[in-house]
Amino acid sequence: MKKMDPVCGMEVDESTRYKSLYRGKVYFFCSANCKAEFEMDPEGYLRSGPRSMPE
Amino acid sequence: MSQEKGEKIRVVGMHCATCVNTVTKSIDKVNGVNGVSVNLATGYAEIMGNFKLNEVVDSIRRSGYDVESQDIRIAVRANPENASTILDIISSTDGVISSHFNPATGVLSLKANPLAVSPEQLLERLKGYNASLLESSEAGEVSLMKGELTSMIYSLAVASIFTSLALYFQYSGYALYAFISSVPVMFYAGRRYFKGAYRALRNRTADMDTLVALSSGTAWVYSVVNLLNGGTVFFDAATLLVTFVLVGKTLDSYLRFRISFIHVPRLQARLSTGETVDADQVNVGDSVIVKSGESVPVDGIVDDGEGEADESVLTGEPLPVEKGKGSPVTAGSSLVSGYLKVYTTRSGSRTYMSQLVQAVNDASTSTVGLKRTVDRITSYFTPSIIAIAALTFLVWHFYVPAGIALLFGIAVLASACPCALGLATPLAIMVQVRRLSKKGIIVRRGDALEKARNIRTVILDKTGTVTAGQLKVVPREVIDQGGLEMAAAVERLSSHPVAKAISSLSGAEMDVSDFTEFPGEGVMGMVEGHSVLVGKKGFIAKNCDVDMEGDIIACIDSRPVASFMVKDEIRDGMKEFIDELKRSFEVMIATGDSSAFADEVGRDLGIRVVKGLTAEEKAELVKSRERAMFIGDGVNDVLAIKQAYVGVSLSSGSDMSKQAGDVIVTSPTAVEMLIDGSYKLERRIRENLVWAFGYNAILIPLAAGILYPLLYLPPQYAALAMSLNSVSVTLWSFLRP
Numbered sequence: 001m002k003k004m005d006p007v008c009g010m011e012v013d014e015s016t017r018y019k020s021l022y023r024g025k026v027y028f029f030c031s032a033n034c035k036a037e038f039e040m041d042p043e044g045y046l047r048s049g050p051r052s053m054p055e
Numbered sequence: 056m057s058q059e060k061g062e063k064i065r066v067v068g069m070h071c072a073t074c075v076n077t078v079t080k081s082i083d084k085v086n087g088v089n090g091v092s093v094n095l096a097t098g099y100a101e102i103m104g105n106f107k108l109n110e111v112v113d114s115i116r117r118s119g120y121d122v123e124s125q126d127i128r129i130a131v132r133a134n135p136e137n138a139s140t141i142l143d144i145i146s147s148t149d150g151v152i153s154s155h156f157n158p159a160t161g162v163l164s165l166k167a168n169p170l171a172v173s174p175e176q177l178l179e180r181l182k183g184y185n186a187s188l189l190e191s192s193e194a195g196e197v198s199l200m201k202g203e204l205t206s207m208i209y210s211l212a213v214a215s216i217f218t219s220l221a222l223y224f225q226y227s228g229y230a231l232y233a234f235i236s237s238v239p240v241m242f243y244a245g246r247r248y249f250k251g252a253y254r255a256l257r258n259r260t261a262d263m264d265t266l267v268a269l270s271s272g273t274a275w276v277y278s279v280v281n282l283l284n285g286g287t288v289f290f291d292a293a294t295l296l297v298t299f300v301l302v303g304k305t306l307d308s309y310l311r312f313r314i315s316f317i318h319v320p321r322l323q324a325r326l327s328t329g330e331t332v333d334a335d336q337v338n339v340g341d342s343v344i345v346k347s348g349e350s351v352p353v354d355g356i357v358d359d360g361e362g363e364a365d366e367s368v369l370t371g372e373p374l375p376v377e378k379g380k381g382s383p384v385t386a387g388s389s390l391v392s393g394y395l396k397v398y399t400t401r402s403g404s405r406t407y408m409s410q411l412v413q414a415v416n417d418a419s420t421s422t423v424g425l426k427r428t429v430d431r432i433t434s435y436f437t438p439s440i441i442a443i444a445a446l447t448f449l450v451w452h453f454y455v456p457a458g459i460a461l462l463f464g465i466a467v468l469a470s471a472c473p474c475a476l477g478l479a480t481p482l483a484i485m486v487q488v489r490r491l492s493k494k495g496i497i498v499r500r501g502d503a504l505e506k507a508r509n510i511r512t513v514i515l516d517k518t519g520t521v522t523a524g525q526l527k528v529v530p531r532e533v534i535d536q537g538g539l540e541m542a543a544a545v546e547r548l549s550s551h552p553v554a555k556a557i558s559s560l561s562g563a564e565m566d567v568s569d570f571t572e573f574p575g576e577g578v579m580g581m582v583e584g585h586s587v588l589v590g591k592k593g594f595i596a597k598n599c600d601v602d603m604e605g606d607i608i609a610c611i612d613s614r615p616v617a618s619f620m621v622k623d624e625i626r627d628g629m630k631e632f633i634d635e636l637k638r639s640f641e642v643m644i645a646t647g648d649s650s651a652f653a654d655e656v657g658r659d660l661g662i663r664v665v666k667g668l669t670a671e672e673k674a675e676l677v678k679s680r681e682r683a684m685f686i687g688d689g690v691n692d693v694l695a696i697k698q699a700y701v702g703v704s705l706s707s708g709s710d711m712s713k714q715a716g717d718v719i720v721t722s723p724t725a726v727e728m729l730i731d732g733s734y735k736l737e738r739r740i741r742e743n744l745v746w747a748f749g750y751n752a753i754l755i756p757l758a759a760g761i762l763y764p765l766l767y768l769p770p771q772y773a774a775l776a777m778s779l780n781s782v783s784v785t786l787w788s789f790l791r792p
Contacts, residue, residue: 017574019573020573021571021573021576021577021597021598022597022598023597024586024598026571026579031074
């Protein structure tokens, strides 16, 4: 099953090893970087959605 | 590399825009980079500026990505004293990431950016050094040195026969026949020296070949001129000189050939299907049968059977080790008794044994500090000798006939041996690296061995390094026994060592659905309609109101039900080892573990513990210390190992950490032997240099006729003595205990 990375917006597979549990819900990421970004500010990412591609 | 350049590299491992950012930042902060653009889709990074490629690659690797690179091995025909010239040529070529040259084997190995430089272009840069590409590393090197040796032996045979003839004719008064016999000696057997001298001249340097060519050539040309004028001829000196140099050099080639390689034994593997194949043909996942008395042909895990294996080749440990179902076995060890069925995890050149052999054969010398000084001295050596020879001739021609004065000059040229100076350092390193490898210490970088004696601080990882890494989980607080059983049931589905320990606390069988694992953090699953969450305290705290102490917490429906402490045992001999280290260095433990157990370990060993560190924080700690050695085994130690002045990884550790280590040891306590080896290396290098210099310092004045007529060294004997100098340095390096 495909899920959306809440940090970069990329589609990721549920089998990824990069995932996080926040308030009982599982989030999937494309890389360790995105996971770390999310965990620093989960509320921010959940509120405003994925940030656009950087320049 | 002074002008601005643009270079394209391919970055491996980028998934998304965040990665692009990280890579861009990591390239941008490198000295001299003026602009960079990274393309996520293609993986290409284009870099502008006046930068060093190896710094860019290092920086990208530190940020967790890799760069596509090509391993190239080139055989170079050059005298040892030219090593630094060759490295200078190669390292100033765009696209070369790193390079080593081993003067003892004549093999230049380098990593290059395939987008910027091709092997052919590198060969072009080395034109004049008879460079050729090597195919497979080990086989190529062996056949290279064998070829060199065979051609030496041929030359020596030709030289011996025709020199005998030349001597016979000259002493019988047939100068013309002596001249004819001398031609094959000079121009067939001795051609390598004339070619070498020409090459050196084209590169505007002078080396041993120059000296041999000048001395034998002068004697020969002088004799030819005198043959026409009816004067004295020295065909004996000219031919003997070439022959004697060949004797020494052939011996030297032979010795270096014999000692330069540790061979990976060619092993046969018996597959469980009954087929017998070469060990490098075995695929990962194949089952291999090993019977008593046979060598284990692959790396793998015992699937069935039991026995005792002798692993002394790899660990230096003489006692056989018990092997049973689940034990790891390593290619190169041998089964003393029993019968094993092995599930292959690595074969051929990927086995630990092969990598170890390759590393030891490669441990090269390019960056050793002392060697730079020696290279500088060597570059003045040959011109000075030519000047001394000219001076000798000038002084003597006032006192003796010109012919004799010329012989003194020639003797000076023939007696000087820059080769031994060039060999002194690499041979010492090769010997130390080989000796340490027999004790299970694999030195992957020669300079790390030199640096080990200069360390100030030793920082150790805790889990798996200071401790044995066999975790024990002890329940601390259990509020609800039923909850504990549910936690154990969920943990049963994970392969993490802590999870396994928790699952063994209860035998109750329960069905688990919706299992999810968060690597390194915890697990989640549904049992009998309840949501069960087990994991590290920090991870659980974000999803459940934790109000109990412990390293691991189990929560059911957001309510904590049990907590556990994770314990590990300190390795045997660790206390004594740390006490010994404390006498000379600052010693501390750096660990990612934030539990009370970390403090307990520090108290037991009497050293400071810095706990709860991430991989980056460990690396920062290492960086903040002057000349720190870091010893670790895990994936989270990789950054710290790379950052350290000397990075040591454990052979039981992760493949990634082994890749990062400058040195690989079987147990942290082996570091003492490493430091000891480092001191020994320095002594050996000095000894070799003193020997090589001393030999020259005695021989040159003798050849110049300082003790004439009391003691006199004719050119041919000066040449023999000279060529035995490198033989003696080689022998001395290997025979000295």
